Amino acid sequence: MTDVHALSGAFVLDALDERERASFSQHMETCESCSIEVAELRETAARLADDVWSVPPPRMREAVLARVATTRQEPPLRSSRASRGPRPHRPSWRHRTTMALVTASIVGLASLSGVLVVRNQQISDERARIDAVLSAPDTMLRIGMLTNGGHINVAMSPSRDAAVVWLAQAQSFGKSQAYQVWKLDDGRAASAGVMPAGKGDAMLYVSGLSGTDAIAVTVEPSGGSPQPSGQPKGQVSLTA
Amino acid sequence: MERRLSLIRGEATARDGVDADALLRSVARGDEQAFTRLYDLVIVRVYGLVRRVVRDPAQAEEVTQEILVEVWRTATRFDPSKGSATAWIFTIAHRRAVDRVRSEQAATDRIKRLAPEATQTGHDEVVDAATSHLERAQVRRCLHGLTELQKEAITLAYYGGYTYSEVAKLLGAALPTIKTRMRDGLIRLRDCLGVVMAS
Numbered sequence: 152m153t154d155v156h157a158l159s160g161a162f163v164l165d166a167l168d169e170r171e172r173a174s175f176s177q178h179m180e181t182c183e184s185c186s187i188e189v190a191e192l193r194e195t196a197a198r199l200a201d202d203v204w205s206v207p208p209p210r211m212r213e214a215v216l217a218r219v220a221t222t223r224q225e226p227p228l229r230s231s232r233a234s235r236g237p238r239p240h241r242p243s244w245r246h247r248t249t250m251a252l253v254t255a256s257i258v259g260l261a262s263l264s265g266v267l268v269v270r271n272q273q274i275s276d277e278r279a280r281i282d283a284v285l286s287a288p289d290t291m292l293r294i295g296m297l298t299n300g301g302h303i304n305v306a307m308s309p310s311r312d313a314a315v316v317w318l319a320q321a322q323s324f325g326k327s328q329a330y331q332v333w334k335l336d337d338g339r340a341a342s343a344g345v346m347p348a349g350k351g352d353a354m355l356y357v358s359g360l361s362g363t364d365a366i367a368v369t370v371e372p373s374g375g376s377p378q379p380s381g382q383p384k385g386q387v388s389l390t391a
Numbered sequence: 392m393e394r395r396l397s398l399i400r401g402e403a404t405a406r407d408g409v410d411a412d413a414l415l416r417s418v419a420r421g422d423e424q425a426f427t428r429l430y431d432l433v434i435v436r437v438y439g440l441v442r443r444v445v446r447d448p449a450q451a452e453e454v455t456q457e458i459l460v461e462v463w464r465t466a467t468r469f470d471p472s473k474g475s476a477t478a479w480i481f482t483i484a485h486r487r488a489v490d491r492v493r494s495e496q497a498a499t500d501r502i503k504r505l506a507p508e509a510t511q512t513g514h515d516e517v518v519d520a521a522t523s524h525l526e527r528a529q530v531r532r533c534l535h536g537l538t539e540l541q542k543e544a545i546t547l548a549y550y551g552g553y554t555y556s557e558v559a560k561l562l563g564a565a566l567p568t569i570k571t572r573m574r575d576g577l578i579r580l581r582d583c584l585g586v587v588m589a590s
Contacts, residue, residue: 157567160574164548165489166555190474192574195581197481199549201530203439211438211452212430215459219426222460227419227467 156185163192206292209306210285280356284308284315297321297368297385305366305387313358314389316343316366324349329373332357333383335365340379348373364390411476419466426463433477434459437484444488444552454491458484485549492552533583541576544569 155178161167162175179185284290290308297303301321307314316332330346332355343357343366357366367383369376411432417425438455445451461483469479534542540562547558559569 157570157574160545160572160577161548161555161570163577164545164555164573165485166548166553166558166573168554168556186473190478191581191586192577193474193478193482194586195577195584196485196549197475197478198530198580198584198586199545200436200440200481200484203443203550204435205439205442206435207438207455208452211456212434215430215456216423216427218456218460219423219463222464224419224421224463224467225465 156182159185159188159192163189163196206294208285208290208292280313280358281315281354284311284313284356293387293389295385295387298382299370299384303366303368303385303387305389307360307389309360311358312360313356314360314366315354316357316368317354318346318368318385324370327373328370329375330368330384331371331375331379333367333369333379334360334363335367335386336362337364340367342375342377345371345373345375360389364388411480412471415462415466415469415476415479416471418463419469426466429462429476430459433480437480440481440484441488443550444485445491450491451488454487455484458487461487489552529584533580536583537576537579538572540564540568541572541579544572545576545580548573 155175158167158171158175162172167175179189285306289310290306293305293307295303295305297318299322301319303316303318303321305314305316318330321330326348329348332343332346333340334343334357344355346355365386365388367379367386369379369381369383371380411429414425414429414432418429434455437458438451441455441458442448442451445454458480462480465483469476534546537545543562544555544558547553547561548555551558553561555569555573556566558573559566562569564572
């Protein structure tokens with residue numbers, strides 16, 4: 152009966168009310184062509200998510216993994232059959248770069264939590280400040296490219312008047328150079344901290360953002376400079 | 392259904408050199424590392440979709456977490472003969488997002504908050520600069536190939552989380568028309584994207 156059959160599109164889009172949904176599900180059990188159509192339209196609808204990308208707050212990863220570690224999985228359904236043989240699929244390079252970038256920032260954050268293992272009270276305070284920014288309800292993540300590869304991430308919380316800055320996939324140097332982070336106010340630069348020499352994967356807590364319209368990063372002699380000695384390698388606007 | 396279905400084309404699962412299907416099957420066996428990799432593979436799209444439907448960032452975050460935990464919990468019920476892992480995950484994700492906005496709408500005392508533009512993450516320039524975004528372009532191109540009514544009906548339902556009767560109201564069209572446009576629009580989209588299930 153074509154009337155129920157015609158609901159496949161709305162069904163796949165979750166656009167049916169509960170009653171219609173139930174009746175269509177029931178119909179599908181006896182209609183093989185409907186099941187195939189629904190399977191195909193589901194694959195199709197899932198592709199609509201290709202066009203909506205949003206980087207979640209980095210804390211989400213840890214939160215989900217923590218819940219997963221304490222959540223029991225359901226037993227398989229009796230009717231479910233194990234798959235046999237490999238299914239054809241095309242290895243894809245298309246999103247590799249993007250995923251690497253996005254993942255790197257998330258992974259970067261997670262692994263930095265490891266870097267920031269509490270060694271003394273000072274570090275512990277820093278960690279608490281960083282956590283406070285990352286878990287603030289108004290924290291937003293902004294990302295800028297670095298001219299020498301990799302990117303700069305700024306997680307900023309207006310309510311806390313603070314940000315956390317870290318680099319991902321940034322080039323590393325010898326011990327003589329370091330990344331230095333700057334607060335820019337109308338072209339004037341004030342140092343917001345220096346990363347450990349040679350490394351770009353540390354996380355810096357930056358407070359006092361009023362008047363700051365951008366965060367920039369330069370490469371300086373290790374220990375930092377009073378003023379940027381060259382053009383920024385990367386910059387993220389806080390006002391745009 | 393006795394026939395084994397396999398996806399010939401249009402599979403959006405293989406990313407970053409890993410296959411969501413294989414990962415999800417490992418997850419079903421309790422492999423937490425596989426889950427972490429699967430998380431990294433799909434999270435920006437899952438969160439992006441939920442943000443699009445739910446809009447409120449705090450709620451979107453909550454719903455996204457629920458979805459990922461549900462993926463873990465019910466991975467044992469994923470049946471690869473019925474479709475790809477990606478479609479399975481996004482079916483759960485969309486359903487959860489829609490459930491949230493509908494229960495939200497029922498709670499009349501709540502003030503509907505729209506996410507302000509400023510809370511959008513600034514990743515777009517990175518994503519755009521870093522990817523050839525073939526697949527995104529493909530989805531957009533295929534959406535453009537639909538009639539205006541097909542496109543509106545599909546996007547209002549999928550991204551807006553509306554029921555088809557709400558969509559009909561919004562578009563000033565008859566119910567059977569919208570129902571039909573959703574189906575024939577998706578079919579056209581399917582053909583354009585090259586999604587084929589074969590026995």
